[in-house]
Amino acid sequence: MSKPVIIMWFRHDLRLKDNPALFHAVDIAQNTIVDGVKAKVLPIYIQDDTAPSQAQPGGASKWWLHQSLTSLSTSTESSLQLFSGEPLAILQALMAEHNVTHVLWNRCYEPWQIARDSNIKTQLKQHDVEVLSCNGHLLWEPMQVLKKDNTPYKVFTPYYRKGCLTRTEPRYPQSMDLSIDWCTSNSATRIELADLGLLPDIHWYGSIEKMWQPGEQGAADRLATFIAGASRQYREDRNIPAVTGTSLLSPYLHFGEISINTVWYALKDAYANDPENEHCDTYLSELGWREFSHYLLFHFPHIPTENFNSKFDTFIWRNDPQDLHAWQRGQTGIPIVDAGMRELYQTGYMHNRVRMIVGSFLVKNLLVDWRAGERWFWDCLLDADMAANSASWQWVAGSGADASPYFRIFNPILQGEKFDKEGEYVKHYCPELRKLPPKFIHKPWEAPSNILQACDVVLGHNYPKPLVDLKVSRQRALETFAKSKEDALHANT
């Protein structure tokens, strides 16, 4: 009998530390000896061709994944084997090649992944392979958090306070000092990283490379930096886009390069002697929002494409392609919006406060369907995440669970003056405005012509005139919303 092999199928858990499935895999390997031969762990990653196109990673995300797989390959002593195709077929091919006794993974919670995995589990068990799935991605399992009437929460605060915080504490991260006996034999169907085609043909990611260090070490460094620094002023600083006031952990969390439990308890432990610390609590509640969006996607699997609140189905979007294009390229003529959209395009990231501002502007001032914004973010964000992205866009649009009411329309000028007082952030991404004084940095169209001239700004030439009048488009949004409400009422009677 050939050597027993335990497959560790890495998905959105590209790490060795605090990885429950891997922990179990190693544990099983230690205790599985067949004919005197000890089992080994075969680490694999599969690029799933069967994923719906909606869920195929976007451009920025693919770049990140490429780097992360490189990093994981190194930390598994080059044992990581890559595949592309249909996961079930690939696993079956591996079972034909090796004496596979177990397959392990950490659960993913997107609806299509749940369907895929439960099918694979059924099939593999019929072939006498043990399958074990673990929770390595969430603090609380979505199916376990329900209201008293056994229905899911739809509002964040009770979900988080009652549903999560009063429940059993999340699992404390495991430290594993077992050395891992990786399986080194190469499968015939494996492919090389380059063959996954994750890197674009054009080298557009130069500036991204300088800012980010994907992989498990990069994640640990980032967390340590956050705890030592920004976490101490988090509640206020997180809103200031010119300051690094946030954790910047989102892409790492999306790909599981650090476990959510590690982050949760790192904060708790760092503030153990100050358990009421408002900065710490605010940050933990942000992790709660991440949790909530996964929870919503689990219980309401249609949220990536359908309005959570079906009353929005009668809403008539303008969907002007030129407006959408100007927004995507950061050419709306509204400085804070353009700065945000340029940050996104250039760096694969956008500050959270600015995400809300640009989202509100697209959906309300331009009346473009939130799904168009969701798609653009999906393609451009390094941290693109199905759950967070769709839940957040629906939140901004007003169509989501516990969404901001439709009439809550951000005024990008006021938001800019509040959170980017001196215009530092705007000037960084809109250098053509860098000479403008703070008074006009968020509304150059109101600057007297002599000031514009002195600042080398020629509206309509080196910086666009505003795409819409903020007051008029705000009013238009409110009227459109009122009309859709009326139409929904009619449709019902």
Place this chain on the structure above:
DNA sequence: TGAAATGTTGGGGCG
């Protein structure tokens, strides 16, 4: 995790 419109209060200028 809004902003604008509207309401209220209180101090100061002024007849």
Place this chain on the structure above:
DNA sequence: ACGCCCCAACATTTC
């Protein structure tokens, strides 16, 4: 001294 108006500053309501 007093009432009146104005309007900032703040609070509340409405969208």
